[in-house]
Amino acid sequence: MHIRTLLAGSAMLALLAGCAAGPTAGPEAPATQIDEERYQGTLPCRNCDGIDLDVVLMGDEQSQPQERTFTLQATYRAHPQNPPDENYAGNWEVLNGTDKEPDATVYELTPDGEGQIYYFLRLDEGTLELIDPEQRRFQNSEMLQLQRR
Secondary structure, eight states, X not given: OHHHHHHHHHHXXXXXXHHHTOOOSOOOOOOOOOOEEEEEEEEOOSSSSEEEEEEEEESOTTSOGGGOEEEEEEEEESOTTOOOOEEEEEXXXXXXXXXXXXXXXXXXXXXXXSSOOEEEEEEETTEEEEEOTTSOOOTTGGGGEXXXX
């Protein structure tokens, strides 16, 4: 009888040891894909050959506010003082309408810490345009557009 109990106990121990090892390799759950849109363009610069702007928006308009993040990199071309690239990260909000275009979509990019807030008017699926903090378009607006890449 002791041998039977000993065999049953050993079998139970082996079974429990197998369970403790965790699940065996199987199909993995698909990773959640974060929506990402990249926009690039060159803005005019009074003292240099232009400012290359690279903006990446993560999340989408339906995402929770904390999930809407961005990175922005500004690089000055042939600037006499050779300033370093400006790199910002933070969150973005969706603002609806401007004074002249009530159905417009405006993105407000607010950097973490220091840095200026950027406002972009969404012209279409592939174009953002830099606008002023009062959400007005500049006269040279076609020179302030970024294209989706």
